[in-house]
Each structure stands twice: as structure tokens, then as C-alpha cells.
Amino acid sequence: MNTTKAATTPTATPAAAAPGPKGSPLLGSLGPWRRNTAEFLLGLQRDYGEMVRMRLGPMTAHQVTGPDAVRRVLVENNANYVRGPLYEQFGVVMGKGLLTTDGEFWRGHRRAVQPVFLKNAVSDIVPNIVGATNEMLDEWEAKAARDEPVDLMTEMLRLTLVTLSRSLFAYDIKPAAPVLKQIVDDVVEVMFRRGTPSEMLPSWLPTARQRKIAHIHQVFDKVVADVRKNYARTGEGPLIALMEQAKDPATGEPWTDQQLRDELLTIYLAGHETTAVSLCWTLLSIANHPHVQAELDEEVSGVLGGGTPDADTAAGLTYTQMVVDESLRMYPPIWIFPRAAVGPDALDGYDIEAGSSILLSPLASHHNPRHWDNPVAFDPYRFTPQAVRERPRMAYFPFGAGPRQCVGNSMALLELRIIVAMINQRFKINLIPGEALQYGSPVISLRPLRDVMVRLRSREEKAGTVSTVNRSRESAARGGRGARTAESACPYSPESA
Numbered sequence: 001m002n003t004t005k006a007a008t009t010p011t012a013t014p015a016a017a018a019p020g021p022k023g024s025p026l027l028g029s030l031g032p033w034r035r036n037t038a039e040f041l042l043g044l045q046r047d048y049g050e051m052v053r054m055r056l057g058p059m060t061a062h063q064v065t066g067p068d069a070v071r072r073v074l075v076e077n078n079a080n081y082v083r084g085p086l087y088e089q090f091g092v093v094m095g096k097g098l099l100t101t102d103g104e105f106w107r108g109h110r111r112a113v114q115p116v117f118l119k120n121a122v123s124d125i126v127p128n129i130v131g132a133t134n135e136m137l138d139e140w141e142a143k144a145a146r147d148e149p150v151d152l153m154t155e156m157l158r159l160t161l162v163t164l165s166r167s168l169f170a171y172d173i174k175p176a177a178p179v180l181k182q183i184v185d186d187v188v189e190v191m192f193r194r195g196t197p198s199e200m201l202p203s204w205l206p207t208a209r210q211r212k213i214a215h216i217h218q219v220f221d222k223v224v225a226d227v228r229k230n231y232a233r234t235g236e237g238p239l240i241a242l243m244e245q246a247k248d249p250a251t252g253e254p255w256t257d258q259q260l261r262d263e264l265l266t267i268y269l270a271g272h273e274t275t276a277v278s279l280c281w282t283l284l285s286i287a288n289h290p291h292v293q294a295e296l297d298e299e300v301s302g303v304l305g306g307g308t309p310d311a312d313t314a315a316g317l318t319y320t321q322m323v324v325d326e327s328l329r330m331y332p333p334i335w336i337f338p339r340a341a342v343g344p345d346a347l348d349g350y351d352i353e354a355g356s357s358i359l360l361s362p363l364a365s366h367h368n369p370r371h372w373d374n375p376v377a378f379d380p381y382r383f384t385p386q387a388v389r390e391r392p393r394m395a396y397f398p399f400g401a402g403p404r405q406c407v408g409n410s411m412a413l414l415e416l417r418i419i420v421a422m423i424n425q426r427f428k429i430n431l432i433p434g435e436a437l438q439y440g441s442p443v444i445s446l447r448p449l450r451d452v453m454v455r456l457r458s459r460e461e462k463a464g465t466v467s468t469v470n471r472s473r474e475s476a477a478r479g480g481r482g483a484r485t486a487e488s489a490c491p492y493s494p495e496s497a
């Protein structure tokens with residue numbers, strides 16, 4: 001864990017500043033960063049390579065995509081790289097939880113929750129995943145019979161929220177799912193509208209932003225109170241049980257109400273949106289690649305027959321797992337995450353000054369042509385055991401790495417594998433030819449550019465004619481997510497593959 005002393009700076013060769021764009025005298029590269037961050041980061045790697053130095057306003061930052069340097073930051077010398085100022089915005093909403101803290105406080109909390117997320121423990125949640133997915137698919141049968149369009153992202157957000165809540169807290173959150181979807185949108189908005197005049201006003205002034213933050217906390221206080229009440233009554237819920245019993249290592253006292261609220265909020269927010277985004281991309285990628293669909297059909301009917309998955313059969317869905325892995329490569333939901341260098345270091349032979357920011361970008365690393373042949377093509381065979389062995393481990397890190405690796409990664413992979421197989425078993429999703437799938441301008445997670453409406457046909461009725469209806473215009477008229485994301489001509493969209 002994060003106990004290693006920061007390794008000393010290698011001194012064998014005198015280091016130099018990494019290459020990178022000059023940008024404007026005042027703002028550096030803040031302009032292109034804000035216009036389309038994903039495209040900007042991919043362009044930096046293309047134009048300058050695996051270590052790129054840039055200025056973002058007053059801040060010096062390095063995009064690091066070479067596997068050795070990524071390993072040094074996240075694993076070998078992780079003690080030198082802390083969350084830093086770019087993570088501060090998360091704290092505005094999430095308070096002091098696993099995502100936002102460092103040092104002893106973080107270590108105590110990570111130790112407390114970890115047992116529930118270990119690979120063996122996670123297989124206990126299979127019945128919850130299967131149950132929640134079947135409920136959704138039964139509703140889909142009715143919608144398909146009425147030929148009613150389905151908003152894929154909303155459906156996936158609800159499914160992953162319900163699964164997480166039942167699995168970790170034994171609490172049925174389904175009735176609150178629509179409210180929480182709005183809350184997630186509000187979270188994104190308040191965390192990422194930096195530098196607006198309202199943000200600079202004192203926090204006790206009732207600005208629209210402060211009112212939104214207060215509302216988010218109000219809603220989550222109620223969720224936390226309900227989860228705790230439910231646990232007091234039933235004694236069920238593996239994660240809430242650990243949290244209620246946890247002791248603060250500094251004081252030996254139980255976690256305070258505030259600590260419990262912050263950690264629950266962190267798990268709910270970090271755990272469901274990411275998985276939903278990945279499900280959405282995976283389903284759309286399958287629909288876009290008929291040969292992948294065919295191979296998936298063969299595996300699902302071979303392994304599951306007509307039945308539902310259990311822990312053993314889920315482990316046999318190896319091609320499905322490769323599809324999920326490839327989707328996480330092309331569309332890593334956490335497309336970028338930062339660190340701050342505590343002391344000086346050298347990465348790939350370039351100087352890193354104390355205090356400078358490091359940007360780890362799974363999106364750019366996963367499109368690095370040095371390690372990914374034709375990176376814009378969707379190809380699950382990049383993830384055969386042999387192909388994985390032959391590639392540097394840190395060319396691929398959708399869940400991060402080292403002591404701060406995603407605590408929920410086994411849970412997410414299990415959910416993804418089972419849900420993708422079960423949806424595929426009962427429904428077919430086809431895209432209307434010519435509909436482009438593109439990255440939206442990403443904020444927290446890398447969502448598709450537009451809301452994706454799908455029309456479903458049950459496989460039992462007839463081999464599917466399922467259409468997607470691009471809703472960007474209606475969404476824009478409603479001020480929805482499609483309206484907020486900039487039109488992107490990202491060269492890495494699957495359509496350009």
C-alpha cells in the first residue's frame with residue numbers, strides 16, 4: 001500500500017524538460033484543452049510522444065502515456081504522487097472519502113472496505129446482478145411489444161445503481177433512481193464549472209451552485225439515513241456492515257456520521273456511473289460489429305444455454321470478457337485522472353519538478369500506436385491471454401494501478417460480463433446505418449456524444465430490427481446532456497475505423 005518511501009530521483013543522465021505545446025502567453029494550452037479535451041490529449045500524444053509538458057493557466061502539467069512512466073507514477077514511486085489540486089473539485093461534493101484523500105486517513109478507509117471487493121467475495125453478488133437485469137429485461141419485453149424506444153444510458157444508470165445498492169447495502173434504491181440520475185448530472189455540473197463568479201463567492205451565500213450542492217447533500221443524507229435504518233433493522237448489507245463496524249485508526253472511535261456519509265456517497269457515485277457508461281459503449285460496439293455479435297451469440301448460447309448465469313458459468317464467458325476489455329480500451333469511462341508530484345522525479349528521462357501536475361490518460365495510452373496496432377479498430381482479440389502477456393502491462397489501465405487501483409474493479413468486470421451476456425441472450429440491438437458513434441466532450445466520464453435511443457426487438461419474437469434514434473436535437477431543445485457536449489469530430493470515433 002502507499003507506504004513506500006518516495007524513490008530518489010534517478011541521476012544517471014541529466015534530465016531535461018519534456019517537449020510540448022507552447023500555448024498562449026497567459027493561458028498556455030487552456031483554450032484547446034477546454035474546447036475538446038479528449039481530442040487535445042490524443043493530439044498531444046500524436047504530435048509530441050509519450051511525455052508531454054504543457055501549461056494550463058498557472059499550472060505546469062505533464063501528460064504521461066508511456067507504460068514505464070505510468071508504472072513509476074502509479075506503482076513504483078506512488079508515494080511521490082498524491083491526489084493534488086485537480087482532485088479538489090471532487091471534495092466539494094464527495095467530502096473526505098476514498099477518492100479524495102491520501103495518507104493514513106485513506107489507508108484506514110481502504111482497509112475497512114476492501115474485504116467486500118475482493119475477487120472471491122464479489123461472486124456473492126451474482127444473484128443480485130442477475131435479478132436486477134432480469135427485472136429490466138422483463139420491462140424491455142413490454143416496451144418492445146409496444147415498439148417503445150428506450151434510452152440506453154438511462155436504463156444502464158438505473159440498472160447499475162440498483163445492482164450496487166442491493167449488493168453492497170441490501171437496500172432497494174429503485175424508486176429513487178430517477179431523482180439520483182438528476183443528482184449525478186448536478187454533481188458533474190457543480191464539480192466542473194470552475195472559475196465562474198458564483199464559485200468565488202463565500203459558500204454561505206445562497207448562489208445557484210451552493211443551493212445545488214446543498215440539495216445533493218440533502219438527497220444523499222436521506223439515502224444514508226435509509227441505508228443505515230435498513231441495516232439496523234435487518235443486519236444485512238456487506239459494505240454497510242463493515243462501515244458501521246469500522247474504527248478511525250487515529251482515534252479508535254467508530255466512523256462519524258460525516259465520514260459514513262462521504263464514503264457512501266463516494267461508493268454510490270464512483271461505482272454506478274462508470275459501469276453504466278461502459279455498458280453503453282459495449283452494447284453499442286457490439287451492435288456496430290456484426291462479427292463480434294455473432295461470436296458473442298455463439299458463446300452465450302454455448303455457455304448459458306437458455307439459462308441465467310451463476311458464478312461458475314459467468315467465469316466461462318471468456319469471449320464476452322474480451323469484448324468488455326476491448327470496450328474499456330476504446331472507451332475508458334475514467335479517461336483521465338491526475339496526480340501531483342510531491343518531490344522532484346524523472347519520468348522517461350525527463351524532469352518532473354515538485355508541485356507539477358501529472359495527467360494519466362487511459363484514453364491516450366489505450367490509443368498509443370506503439371502498443372496498439374490500428375488503435376481505432378474494435379478488436380476483442382487484443383485480449384487473448386497470449387496477446388495480454390506480450391504487451392507491457394501498463395499500456396492498459398482502465399481501473400488505474402498500484403495501491404490506488406479502483407477498489408470496485410472485480411465487481412465492475414463481473415457486472416459487465418453478466419449484463420452484456422444476459423442482454424444479448426434476450427435482445428438484439430442494431431444501429432441505423434450511418435449513425436456515428438462519437439465521444440462526447442468528456443467531463444467526469446467518457447459518455448457518448450449524444451443520448452442513444454434504441455428500439456428493441458425480443459430475440460424470441462423475430463431476429464431483431466432494432467433501431468437507434470439519435471436524439472441530439474430534441475435533447476438540445478430540452479437542454480439535455482447532448483446540448484451541453486460540444487460536437488466532436490474526434491478521429492478516434494468507431495466510424496472512422
Ligand code: HEM
Pocket residue numbers: 098099110164266267270271272274275278332333334337338397398399400401403404405406407408409411412
Ligand atoms: C467500469 C467501471 C469502473 C471504472 C472504469 C473505474 C475506474 C476507476 C479508476 C481509473 C480509478 C483510479 C483513479 C485514480 O487512481 O486516481 C478508480 C478508483 C475508484 N473506484 Fe472505480 N471504476 C469503475 C467501477 C467502480 C465500482 C463498481 C466501484 C465501487 C462499487 C468503484 C469505486 C472506486 C473507488 C472508491 C475508487 C477510489 C479508490 C482509492 O483511491 O482507494 N469503481 N476507479
